[in-house]
Amino acid sequence: MSDEPLVSLENAEVHFEAESGLFDFSDTDVVRAVDGVSLDIGEQDVVALVGESGCGKTTLGKTAIGLQRPTGGSVNYRGQDIWDAKDGSGDVDIPYNEIRRSLQIIHQDPGSSLNPNRKVLGTLEAPLKRWQPDMSSGDRRREIVKMLEAVGMTPAADYAGRYPHQLSGGEQQRIALIRALLMDPDLILADEAISALDVSLRVDMMDLMLELQGQFNTSFVFVSHDLANARYLASHAGGRIGVMYLGELIEVGPPEQIINDPQHPYTKVLRWATPDLRTVGEAEEPPVRNIDIPDPKNPPSGCRFHTRCPEARDACMGQSPESYDLGSGHRVRCFRSDDDHDYWSSPPVTDDEPTPRTPDPST
Numbered sequence: 362m363s364d365e366p367l368v369s370l371e372n373a374e375v376h377f378e379a380e381s382g383l384f385d386f387s388d389t390d391v392v393r394a395v396d397g398v399s400l401d402i403g404e405q406d407v408v409a410l411v412g413e414s415g416c417g418k419t420t421l422g423k424t425a426i427g428l429q430r431p432t433g434g435s436v437n438y439r440g441q442d443i444w445d446a447k448d449g450s451g452d453v454d455i456p457y458n459e460i461r462r463s464l465q466i467i468h469q470d471p472g473s474s475l476n477p478n479r480k481v482l483g484t485l486e487a488p489l490k491r492w493q494p495d496m497s498s499g500d501r502r503r504e505i506v507k508m509l510e511a512v513g514m515t516p517a518a519d520y521a522g523r524y525p526h527q528l529s530g531g532e533q534q535r536i537a538l539i540r541a542l543l544m545d546p547d548l549i550l551a552d553e554a555i556s557a558l559d560v561s562l563r564v565d566m567m568d569l570m571l572e573l574q575g576q577f578n579t580s581f582v583f584v585s586h587d588l589a590n591a592r593y594l595a596s597h598a599g600g601r602i603g604v605m606y607l608g609e610l611i612e613v614g615p616p617e618q619i620i621n622d623p624q625h626p627y628t629k630v631l632r633w634a635t636p637d638l639r640t641v642g643e644a645e646e647p648p649v650r651n652i653d654i655p656d657p658k659n660p661p662s663g664c665r666f667h668t669r670c671p672e673a674r675d676a677c678m679g680q681s682p683e684s685y686d687l688g689s690g691h692r693v694r695c696f697r698s699d700d701d702h703d704y705w706s707s708p709p710v711t712d713d714e715p716t717p718r719t720p721d722p723s724t
């Protein structure tokens with residue numbers, strides 16, 4: 362891995378103006394989809410983003426590949442500010458076109474991202490025609506056959522002549538993956554790319570991504586709501602898992618540390634919520650004080666998890682934790698990682714209305 366990150370997000374934020382209700386005459390609401398996220402993505406790196414629905418995974422992924430303009434902070438590709446390149450402002454060393462080609466996406470639903478009226482051959486020829494206009498038509502076809510064979514779609518000539526509706530969901534997703542790879546990208550955002558597949562096909566698709574990642578020297582940002590899948594992909598690729606909560610990246614690190622030694626109380630909740638990863642003897646109740654997820658238009662002050670966190674103390678209500686570096690690429694935003702923080706001398710948060718718990722049958 363070279364010293365310069367492939368993509369670097371520095372304090373990135375994406376705030377959307379949310380629609381107000383019909384009879385809501387207040388100021389426009391703002392959804393803080395991504396807030397203060399810093400993250401470096403290297404060459405041949407894999408970062409699996411996990412978190413509850415709506416926590417900002419997709420928005421962060423799209424921001425990292427230059428598809429979503431940040432409302433604050435910066436996003437660099439090999440040291441070039443992506444949006445300066447797009448706007449032509451400042452010294453532009455890497456043209457925006459080059460950045461666009463290098464940062465690709467595959468979507469959750471490949472069916473809707475493939476043109477239903479185009480055969481596989483036409484779909485796969487399009488990026489080559491655009492990015493390698495000098496390539497002869499014979500070479501283009503040879504390249505496409507090679508890729509179809511690489512993802513196990515043989516006989517390739519047969520698949521090349523099919524329309525998307527003549528392919529299974531898994532095959533459609535492979536075509537979407539080839540289409541992205543034909544651009545010779547440095548980074549692919551796989552946005553819930555396996556969620557729509559049958560459970561039995563998900564591991565196959567992850568194995569394929571891992572194989573192609575090595576073969577084509579590509580990095581992946583993999584968005585998933587499933588911590589077990591994130592672990593599979595990140596651990597096989599020697600990558601990291603990033604945990605998001607209400608727009609913030611609250612913990613990031615090597616998969617075994619995130620799963621076996623999570624430092625943020627919310628990461629423990631996610632592990633608890635993943636049956637495959639729950640440890641023997643873990644409580645039947647989720648490790649939270651409150652199961653309700655706050656409104657992303659009005660996130661809690663201080664640490665955003667304090668309204669649900671079983672470890673919350675008064676200090677967590679007023680200040681937002683910085684990102685503590687625990688070494689080996691493991692970072693966490695929780696005061697409990699700072700032995701000297703006021704957190705330790707402040708009183709625990711008490712709820713006015715504690716969450717009802719299942720009565721203990723022994724009492």
Ligand SMILES: Nc1ncnc2c1ncn2[C@@H]1O[C@H](COP(=O)(O)OP(=O)(O)OP(=O)(O)O)[C@@H](O)[C@H]1O
Binds near residue numbers: 394419421
């Ligand atoms: N274009 C938009 N305009 C307004 N709000 C948006 C827009 N895109 C996303 N949001 C909001 O931003 C927040 C984060 O959304 P995002 O899709 O990034 O989350 P996610 O973690 O990927 O969710 P999911 O797992 O459900 O896809 C959500 O509250 C969502 O409603």
